[in-house]
Amino acid sequence: SLYVAQSSRWWWWGWEPPAMTTAVHRFALDPAGAEPVRYAATGEVVGWVLDQFAMSEHEGHLRVASTEFDWWWNSTPGGEPASRVTVLRDDGAGALVETGAVTGIAPGAQLYGVRFLGDVGYLVTFEMIDPLFTLDLADPTAPRVVGELEVTGYSSYLHPAGDGWLLAVGMEADDQGRVLGLAVSLFDVTDLAAPRLAHRYLLE
Numbered sequence: 001s002l003y004v005a006q007s008s009r010w011w012w013w014g015w016e017p018p019a020m021t022t023a024v025h026r027f028a029l030d031p032a033g034a035e036p037v038r039y040a041a042t043g044e045v046v047g048w049v050l051d052q053f054a055m056s057e058h059e060g061h062l063r064v065a066s067t068e069f070d071w072w073w074n075s076t077p078g079g080e081p082a083s084r085v086t087v088l089r090d091d092g093a094g095a096l097v098e099t100g101a102v103t104g105i106a107p108g109a110q111l112y113g114v115r116f117l118g119d120v121g122y123l124v125t126f127e128m129i130d131p132l133f134t135l136d137l138a139d140p141t142a143p144r145v146v147g148e149l150e151v152t153g154y155s156s157y158l159h160p161a162g163d164g165w166l167l168a169v170g171m172e173a174d175d176q177g178r179v180l181g182l183a184v185s186l187f188d189v190t191d192l193a194a195p196r197l198a199h200r201y202l203l204e
Helices: none
Strands: 002-007 021-028 038-046 055-058 061-067 083-090 096-105 110-117 120-126 129-136 144-152 154-160 165-173 179-188 196-203
Touching: 002 055, 021 061, 038 061, 038 083, 038 096, 061 110, 061 120, 083 120, 096 144, 110 165, 120 154, 120 165, 129 154, 129 165, 144 196, 165 196
Parallel strands: 110 154
Antiparallel strands: 002 021, 021 038, 055 061, 061 083, 083 096, 110 120, 120 129, 129 144, 154 165, 165 179, 179 196
């Protein structure tokens, strides 16, 4: 599959608050290359998608991490913004339908980093401090947050670094959110319910 995310902000004209939604389009690909690329299905998730790592297909389900925060106008209609993970499935009739979702993650903070690895997922949000959230995605009908770790700064890139380890690149900050320099962190995620910071290197 090839997935394309289309943010609603591209067709906002200014006479009403922008819709906080992202359209997701699935194109079916033939691994052998014998068949042409085929437009297969479309769906929609609440919020905006951060980057390519915020979307991941696993065993026929697409997981999409999105945040409702409007970073272009710095305001969100209808309440305090939060992040979410939505699970979608191609119903075979042209629609990507939602099978499950976990919502209300870190109200008031933006999504800064995402990584999906098989049945687990990792999210980083940032306002003043950096919560690392761990997710259990084994059941596509009931994704859930299982752990949270608060540390200073934020991570904008997450990378698997061996079994039970997560490498994170971002910025260190003080407890008021003032950036201090580049930070490379190593998280021990062996226990999803209790992630911990094992080491951090700071380049001021």
